[in-house]
Amino acid sequence: MSECCERKPAGESGLGTTCCEGARPADSSVPTSEAAPRTTAKYIIIGFLALGIWWMVYQGLSPFAKWFTFSLLALSPGSRLTSAVEFFVFEAPKVLMLLTLVVFAVGIVRSFFTPERARRILAGKRESAGNALASFLGVVTPFCSCSAVPLFIGFVTSGVPLGVTFSFLVSAPMVNEIALVLLYSLFGWKIAAIYAGTGLAIAMISGWVIGRLGMESHVEEWVYAVPGGGDEGADSPDVSWRDRIRSGLDSVRDIVGKVWPYVVAGIAVGAAIHGYVPENFMAGIMGAGAWWSVPLAVLIGIPMYSNAAGIIPVVQALLGKGAALGTVLAFMMSVIGLSLPEMIILRKVLKVRLIATFAGVVGVGILIVGYLFNALL
């Protein structure tokens, strides 16, 4: 899912809906340039140049942060302020640069997938296999929680089983590119892989469980009255590379342009924690020893609505101060994957009991992940 949904100031239009799909390639109905091959070559050359420049700048960040902190500001090594400043000056540009690169790449990957295509693949699929497939499609299909309602209806009315639809709805926000980039850049590939793996597992299993519970009658009746099928809208069969690159750039403008203040704010909070909170301060509250810390982290996470970009730098700082990994993962998943605004939006199509079941099943999944990692590590 694109990190694109923001809660709107109350009163603007009732619910906190914000429509905001990530960029998509131009519709095939719109004539595009004829000189495609030559422009594509030009784009590729520019792309490589840009990548080279990106790499050189990225390599220079650490020396720059040191120079900035110790030479320009002349802060003495070892003080709290110094360590906070160095953390911020290094992490902020680093995370933003990684984010830009990955959002661009994901924008291109996503130009191959549309919700319409996901629906076509999933329609009529049996459960279990369908749940697994839906979880993966949830990751690569451009989607945001504010389109949850039309997407839900589109899926259910064209024969995608309810449980399979839920697998998609769970994995789309939880396993997203921004979360993965940040986890990778701040903690390394192992934690990023653990997060992706457990996130996918939760999506598959909770979708499967919801399917088993047979809660079709807890979907609002009018949903089933909506005419199903139909592939109208953006399913563009031949999109040129030029358009794909453009859609990558569009998503950078859209997503990075929107989340950068949260990233910077998150890193600033992270820097403050990094510099000023004593080592092992969090061990008592969020450490593995406190059994109640995992459920508490999940409960606190649900009403918090942040995107991955804002929450992960904070999470890194917490981990650095002795919080247990499982607790922190649970907190993150709960913040990103179980959002109150999304549930409110889904209320239009789901009855309260089904929403509660959905939150409950996913919540339990997150709890298990939390305890599991606290026990393992």
Place this chain on the structure above:
Amino acid sequence: MKIAILGTGCPKCKQTAEVVRRAVEQVGIEATIYKVEDIREIMMFKVMTTPAVAVDGQVRISGRVPTMDEVKALLSHGGTE
């Protein structure tokens, strides 16, 4: 020509409406622009992503704010095709 802007009243839907309004003005054709904000009515157009633009009942753009040029192309080709 009837142009429907589908969307639940979010900023992007408003932007879309604005782009369409300006495009219609610039192309200088007769068109009624109306917004469809009720989710049930939106679903009648079989879209899965909003904002969307439908010309004479047919969805032509969905899931993003269109560019001026796109809308102009749509308008000059009409709802035929």
